[in-house]
Amino acid sequence: MAKIKSICVYCxxxxxxxxxxxxxxxxxxxxxxxxxxxLVYGGGSIGLMGIIARAVMEGNGEVTGVIPGHLEDLEVGxxxxxxxxxxxxxxERKRMMFDHSDAFVxxxxxxxxxxxxxxxxxxxxxxxHDKPIILLNTDNYWNPFLDMLDHIVEQExxxxxxxxxxxxxxxxxxxxxxxxxxxxxxxxxxxxxx
Numbered sequence: 001m002a003k004i005k006s007i008c009v010y011c012x013x014x015x016x017x018x019x020x021x022x023x024x025x026x027x028x029x030x031x032x033x034x035x036x037x038x039l040v041y042g043g044g045s046i047g048l049m050g051i052i053a054r055a056v057m058e059g060n061g062e063v064t065g066v067i068p069g070h071l072e073d074l075e076v077g078x079x080x081x082x083x084x085x086x087x088x089x090x091x092e093r094k095r096m097m098f099d100h101s102d103a104f105v106x107x108x109x110x111x112x113x114x115x116x117x118x119x120x121x122x123x124x125x126x127x128x129h130d131k132p133i134i135l136l137n138t139d140n141y142w143n144p145f146l147d148m149l150d151h152i153v154e155q156e157x158x159x160x161x162x163x164x165x166x167x168x169x170x171x172x173x174x175x176x177x178x179x180x181x182x183x184x185x186x187x188x189x190x191x192x193x194x
Contacts, residue, residue, distance in 0.1 A: 004132075004179050006038040006064070008101035010116045012109035013047040021108050022051060024138055027172055028107070029055025035176065036061070038082075040100045042093065043067030045078035048107055053078050066096045094119060098189070103132040103179060108141045124165045130185045133166035134178065142168070 015022050029052040032039050039056045042049055043065030056063050062082040069086050071077075077084070087093050094116060106117050120133050135142050146168065152158050167178060 004102045006040050006102050008040040008097050008104045010113045011048040011107035013044050025051040026055045030059050032056050033059025033061030038062040040064045040097050045076045064100050066093045068093050106135045121165050129189045130187045132182050135168045137168050137170050
């Protein structure tokens with residue numbers, strides 16, 4: 001696979017009740033900085049979002065934040081980023097984050113994280129892109145989501161093919177080795193996405 005230069009991380013704007021999620025976000029930020037991989041994220045300074053961004057910046061890494069104007073105050077936009085884009089709406093935010101990313105990693109989060117994750121899987125299912133999507137299932141956080149997808153397959157609204165469009169790992173140690181083994185994307189999103 002071609003070297004991953006940027007990873008979009010979807011995660012919560014809260015830290016959650018599980019004590020392992022804060023160090024997980026910090027360790028992922030450190031991992032990205034140590035490997036010269038740019039973080040692309042939603043631009044906020046609170047929750048897991050803020051923790052990972054600050055960890056990358058403290059490690060002298062690069063961070064691109066993309067935040068809609070109406071969330072700039074609500075999510076307390078992070079100030080000290082390499083690049084920060086304030087966009088008009090959520091659709092612009094998701095598209096710009098997609099455009100700046102070579103892969104996607106999903107940490108624990110809420111419905112916004114689910115929305116972003118499902119949209120990237122849907123775009124991949126529609127063959128609009130073939131970038132890696134990796135669900136980090138720390139402490140089985142995403143098991144109910146994975147069970148729901150299995151239920152959808154069982155009910156014949158989708159096939160097992162959809163489940164092959166993303167990878168699930170349980171440990172951060174698996175991330176870079178997995179990315180190095182995945183095939184290089186072949187689809188040029190500029191020719192497929194509006």
